Amino acid sequence: MKQLHSKPNLTLTCYRAGVFDLDGVVTDSARLHCLAWQRLFDAYRAERVEQDRVSFAAFDPNEDYRRYIDGKPRYEGVRSFLESRMIHLPFGTPQDSADRETVCGLGNRKQRFFEQLLASQGVEVFASSIAFIESIRAAGLKTAVVSSSKNARVVLTGVGAHHLFDAVVDGIDSERLGLNGKPHPDIFSHAASLLAIPPERAFAVEDALSGVEAASRAGFGLVVGVDRAGQREDLLAHGADIVIDDLIELLPSEAAQGAPLPDALAGFDGIAERLGHRLPAIFLDYDGTLTPIVARPELAILDEAMRLILKRLGQRCSVAIVSGRDRANVAELVGIGSLVYAGSHGFDITGPGGLHMQYERAAEFLPHLATAETQLQQRLAGIRGVLVERKRFAIAIHYRLVAESDVDRVLTTVESVAEGLPQLRRTGGKKVFELRPRLPWDKGKAVFWLLEALDLSQADVMPIYLGDDETDEDAFAAMREIGGLGLFVGDASQVTAASHRLSDTVCVGRFLERLADMLETHS
Numbered sequence: 001m002k003q004l005h006s007k008p009n010l011t012l013t014c015y016r017a018g019v020f021d022l023d024g025v026v027t028d029s030a031r032l033h034c035l036a037w038q039r040l041f042d043a044y045r046a047e048r049v050e051q052d053r054v055s056f057a058a059f060d061p062n063e064d065y066r067r068y069i070d071g072k073p074r075y076e077g078v079r080s081f082l083e084s085r086m087i088h089l090p091f092g093t094p095q096d097s098a099d100r101e102t103v104c105g106l107g108n109r110k111q112r113f114f115e116q117l118l119a120s121q122g123v124e125v126f127a128s129s130i131a132f133i134e135s136i137r138a139a140g141l142k143t144a145v146v147s148s149s150k151n152a153r154v155v156l157t158g159v160g161a162h163h164l165f166d167a168v169v170d171g172i173d174s175e176r177l178g179l180n181g182k183p184h185p186d187i188f189s190h191a192a193s194l195l196a197i198p199p200e201r202a203f204a205v206e207d208a209l210s211g212v213e214a215a216s217r218a219g220f221g222l223v224v225g226v227d228r229a230g231q232r233e234d235l236l237a238h239g240a241d242i243v244i245d246d247l248i249e250l251l252p253s254e255a256a257q258g259a260p261l262p263d264a265l266a267g268f269d270g271i272a273e274r275l276g277h278r279l280p281a282i283f284l285d286y287d288g289t290l291t292p293i294v295a296r297p298e299l300a301i302l303d304e305a306m307r308l309i310l311k312r313l314g315q316r317c318s319v320a321i322v323s324g325r326d327r328a329n330v331a332e333l334v335g336i337g338s339l340v341y342a343g344s345h346g347f348d349i350t351g352p353g354g355l356h357m358q359y360e361r362a363a364e365f366l367p368h369l370a371t372a373e374t375q376l377q378q379r380l381a382g383i384r385g386v387l388v389e390r391k392r393f394a395i396a397i398h399y400r401l402v403a404e405s406d407v408d409r410v411l412t413t414v415e416s417v418a419e420g421l422p423q424l425r426r427t428g429g430k431k432v433f434e435l436r437p438r439l440p441w442d443k444g445k446a447v448f449w450l451l452e453a454l455d456l457s458q459a460d461v462m463p464i465y466l467g468d469d470e471t472d473e474d475a476f477a478a479m480r481e482i483g484g485l486g487l488f489v490g491d492a493s494q495v496t497a498a499s500h501r502l503s504d505t506v507c508v509g510r511f512l513e514r515l516a517d518m519l520e521t522h523s
């Protein structure tokens with residue numbers, strides 16, 4: 001757990017997504033929920049006194065709401081509060097009428113009160129939250145909203161904020177998908193999955209104790225607690241990394257938002273100047289960098305012109321292909337024997353002169369990968385368009401050809417297979433979910449290893465890494481660490497740790513060609 005109890009340095013490039021609780025963070029609907037709960041428990045208390053002549057301590061809208069109710073699914077809230085008063089009712093069923101004395105019956109009555117309040121008083125957004133969400137979206141981050149409430153979509157639509165989120169996970173989804181309520185991590189993990197962003201690359205914003213705990217347990221990179229109820233210390237104790245009073249504190253200054261990445265072709269002369277007399281060491285991702293993204297992995301064929309450029313470069317400096325693909329597969333696709341190839345996101349490396357490395361301990365994970373592959377093949381067989389691609393140290397589950405309405409099923413299947421195999425971790429990419437060994441290894445570490453192994457950690461060498469996808473971000477971060485150059489291939493709005501950008505694979509070809517021209521002229 002990170003100890004970061006100061007104001008966040010939310011440099012937008014650090015994260016790729018933000019996941020927001022709704023009630024109390026985006027909208028002021030927590031106020032109505034709290035009022036509805038109060039009406040419910042006041043009415044129920046009066047009934048108990050009248051019927052059974054027993055009473056219990058009245059519902060405290062501050063203390064009881066935040067301790068037993070806030071953030072939890074409806075029936076869990078009823079159960080939790082009643083238990084605090086030593087009252088144990090039968091659960092009943094969600095169909096119970098609102099006058100039944102069951103957990104569900106009382107929960108359904110609370111829903112009635114809430115609907116009445118919503119109709120009479122309406123809900124407002126927190127303007128600072130909307131401004132913050134708009135600002136991070138403009139900077140290219142993805143956003144999701146998570147709420148235990150089954151009213152979340154109605155509330156979101158009512159305030160006209162639905163368009164601000166790429167994904168919504170609410171109480172209805174949770175019931176349908178069997179997600180455990182907060183403080184369990186499920187709802188946050190699911191939102192990150194829908195955004196196809198690893199939780200550690202996302203931040204969460206929550207105002208409930210159960211919510212910060214859930215986000216923290218889901219492994220979010222940063223958990224921001226919003227203190228609207230004077231519970232700063234409790235939020236920290238339940239897993240918030242930092243606590244703010246309002247999202248206005250997170251609004252980036254103009255400077256923090258930063259200028260768009262400089263184009264590496266337009267700025268080629270500047271890059272050449274920075275290179276000076278040093279020799280580049282070039283690291284290249286394959287899909288989306290050397291070949292355009294296409295419908296199926298086997299259709300990503302390297303263009304002859306690109307192959308020629310790579311050969312020219314390979315004659316002047318070190319060139320390594322660092323790919324998520326299987327090492328043998330990518331080596332065959334590139335087809336230049338003199339280059340270095342790192343496959344399975346860097347777990348498996350070979351190169352000329354007998355260069356060979358398989359990440360220590362990776363072989364131990366082969367049985368787990370085999371089990372996952374079998375289960376995935378069996379359980380995804382009924383979904384049209386899914387492709388399961390086995391690499392030596394990873395499995396890619398492609399959904400590019402899957403109908404939109406089936407993508408959720410693919411995701412939940414992958415998640416459930418991964419849940420049974422904690423030795424593997426799930427990552428994402430372009431229309432792909434991946435399972436790979438839960439080991440501290442990635443493309444960035446593979447690049448470091450190669451720089452050492454090839455004796456390139458020298459003052460007269462400048463590493464340059466080109467990539468387009470989220471697994472390339474580790475390598476861009478590595479470039480920053482050692483003063484190399486990270487070139488992101490793709491849209492200008494993308495949030496990335498790279499320092500420069502190239503629009504597409506055609507521009508990659510032009511950039512590499514200019515580099516080859518330059519090296520040939522200087523030699």
Ligand SMILES: O=P(O)(O)OC[C@H]1O[C@H](O[C@H]2O[C@H](CO)[C@@H](O)[C@H](O)[C@H]2O)[C@H](O)[C@@H](O)[C@@H]1O
Pocket residue numbers: 285286287288289292293294295296297298300322323324325326389391396398400429430431432469471
């Ligand atoms: O690290 P890379 O070399 O970029 O490999 C990343 C993944 O690339 C491949 O999938 C991607 O490209 C396919 C072909 O264009 C496309 O159909 C798919 O949607 C993309 O995700 C490859 O098949 C995966 O194994 C790699 O992990």
